Amino acid sequence: MATYKSIAYSPLSNAGSQVLLEExxxxxxxTMSFTSxxxxxxxxxxxxxINIHSGTDDKHLTFQVSTDGGSSYGLTxxxxxxxxxHQENDGTGSIAYTDNDVAQGTGFAVIAExxxxxxxxxxxxxxxxxxxxxxxxxxxxxxxxxxMNFSNPPQAVNYFTAGYFNTTSDIxxxxxxxxxxxIDAGTIKMxxxx
Amino acid sequence: xxxxxxxxxxxxQFTAEEETARDNEEAxxxxxxxxxxxxRLRVDRxxxxxxxxxxxxxDNTLADNMKTxxxxxxxxxxxxxxxxxxxxxxxxxxxx
Numbered sequence: 001m002a003t004y005k006s007i008a009y010s011p012l013s014n015a016g017s018q019v020l021l022e023e024x025x026x027x028x029x030x031t032m033s034f035t036s037x038x039x040x041x042x043x044x045x046x047x048x049x050i051n052i053h054s055g056t057d058d059k060h061l062t063f064q065v066s067t068d069g070g071s072s073y074g075l076t077x078x079x080x081x082x083x084x085x086h087q088e089n090d091g092t093g094s095i096a097y098t099d100n101d102v103a104q105g106t107g108f109a110v111i112a113e114x115x116x117x118x119x120x121x122x123x124x125x126x127x128x129x130x131x132x133x134x135x136x137x138x139x140x141x142x143x144x145x146x147x148m149n150f151s152n153p154p155q156a157v158n159y160f161t162a163g164y165f166n167t168t169s170d171i172x173x174x175x176x177x178x179x180x181x182x183i184d185a186g187t188i189k190m191x192x193x194x
Numbered sequence: 195x196x197x198x199x200x201x202x203x204x205x206x207q208f209t210a211e212e213e214t215a216r217d218n219e220e221a222x223x224x225x226x227x228x229x230x231x232x233x234r235l236r237v238d239r240x241x242x243x244x245x246x247x248x249x250x251x252x253d254n255t256l257a258d259n260m261k262t263x264x265x266x267x268x269x270x271x272x273x274x275x276x277x278x279x280x281x282x283x284x285x286x287x288x289x290x
Contacts (some may be wrong), residue, residue, distance in 0.1 A: 022202065030197035030208065030216065058227075070201065091285070094241035099233050114234070152281065180223040182197070 016194040018046065023190070026183040028055060034190050035070035035173040040133035042192035047129070047174070049145070051122040052186035054115040058150040060100070060179040061115060061123060062108035065132070065139070065165060070173035074106040079141075079163020081110060088153040098159075104166065108177065111143045111161050115178070116150035122186065123147035125159075132171035138164040139171055231280040232271060242288070243267050259289040 021037045038045060052061060064073035080101045086093040100110035112123045125145030132139055145159045165171065176188060197208040197216060208216065246264060250256050256264075266286035274280045 024200055024203055026200060027205075028198070029200040029205075032200045033202070035201055058230075092238045092241070094238055096237045096241065098237075099230075180220040 019192045019194065021045075021190045021192050024188045026052070026186045026188075028182045028184055030182050031175050031177040032183060032188055033070055033173060033175040034188075035066070037190065037192075038129075038132055038172050038174065040170075042194065043131050044193035045129045045132060046191040046193055047127040048189040048191065049112075049123065049125050049127070050187040050189070051124055052112070052115070052188075053122045053184045054117050054178055054181060055184040056178075056181035057117040059115050059117075059181055060110045061112035061145070061176065061183075062110050062179055063127065063174060063176045064108045065129075065171045066173035066175070067167065067169040067171055068173075070175065073108075073173075073175050075169075075171070076104050076106055076166045077109055077163055078103055078105075078166060079109055079161055081113070081159065081161045083113065083160065084158045085149070085155045087151060087155045091153070092155070100161075102163070108175075108179075109161065109163065110179070112145040112147050112159050113157065114149040114151075115147055116154055117184075118148065118154065121148040121154060129171070129174070135168050135170060137168065138166050140164045227277050228275070228280070231277045232274065235271060235274070235280050235283065239267050239270050242285075246288070257289065263287070263289055 022034055024032050026032060065075055066073050067075065081098045082096060083098055084095040098113060100113060102109060111127060112125065115121065115123050123145050125143060127141060127143035130140045141164065142162045147157045147159060148154045149157050177183065197213060199206040199208065243264060246260060249260055263286050270283060274283065
C-alpha cells in the first residue's frame with residue numbers, strides 16, 4: 001500500500017515559479033550590482049528591495065543596466081513616474097506626476113524619490129525587468145516603492161515608475177545606487193520568474 | 195572615505211577615476227537641491243489650490259478670505275532662495 005507524503009491541491013500548480021537567484025546586502029555601498037545570472041533563462045526578473053536605507057537625507061534610489069556584463073551602465077531609456085504622498089502630521093497630501101521622468105536619457109532612472117536618513121526610515125518595493133535577453137524588442141520595466149521620505153515630518157510615499165530601455169541588445173547586468181551618497185543598509189533580492 | 199561597489203556580494207573599492215566621476219555626480223546633485231525643493235513645494239501648493247478650484251468657478255462668488263488664501267498659495271514661492279527656506283515655509287491656513 002502506497003504512503004502519500006504530500007498532496008498538491010493548488011489549482012496554480014502549472015502557473016510557474018519564482019526562483020531566488022541572488023541576494024545582496026548593502027553595507028555602506030556606493031553601488032549594488034548584479035552582473036551574472038541575467039540571461040535568457042527567464043523572461044522576467046524581479047528585484048525585491050527590503051528596507052533600503054539612505055546614508056544621507058533627501059536622496060533618490062536609481063538604477064541603470066548594462067549590455068557588457070557591468071563594465072558600463074548607461075543605456076538609453078524613456079520613462080515616467082508618479083507618486084501619492086501623505087505627511088505624518090496630515091499636513092500635506094497629494095498625487096502628482098513627478099519631474100524625474102526621462103526622455104531618451106542615459107542617466108540612472110529614479111525608482112524611489114527623496115529617501116530620508118532618519119534611523120527608522122527606509123524604502124521597500126520591487127522592480128520588474130522584462131525579457132532582458134530579447135533581441136527584437138525594447139526592454140520594459142515597472143517598479144513601485146513604499147518609502148518614508150525626508151520631509152519634516154516625514155511623508156509616506158507610494159512611488160510608481162514605468163519605462164523601457166530603448167535597445168534590442170541583450171541586457172546582462174543591472175546596478176542600483178543613490179543619487180548621491182551610499183546605500184547604508186538594506187537587501188536586494190533577484191528572482192527569475194518562469 | 196573610499197567608496198565601494200557591492201558586485202554580486204563582493205566588496206570592490208572604487209578606482210581613482212570612479213571616485214572622480216562620482217564626486218562630480220554628487221556635486222551636480224547638490225547644485226540642483228533648490229530646484230528640486232521648489233518643484234516639490236509647487237506640487238503640494240498646486241494640490242492645495244486644486245482643492246478649492248471648484249469655489250472659483252464662474253457661477254460662484256469667491257469669498258474674500260478664500261481669495262486671500264488662494265493668492266497666498268500662489269505667492270508661496272516668493273523669496274524662497276534656499277532649501278532651508280523652502281523646507282520651513284509657512285503654509286497659509288485654509289478658510290473653513
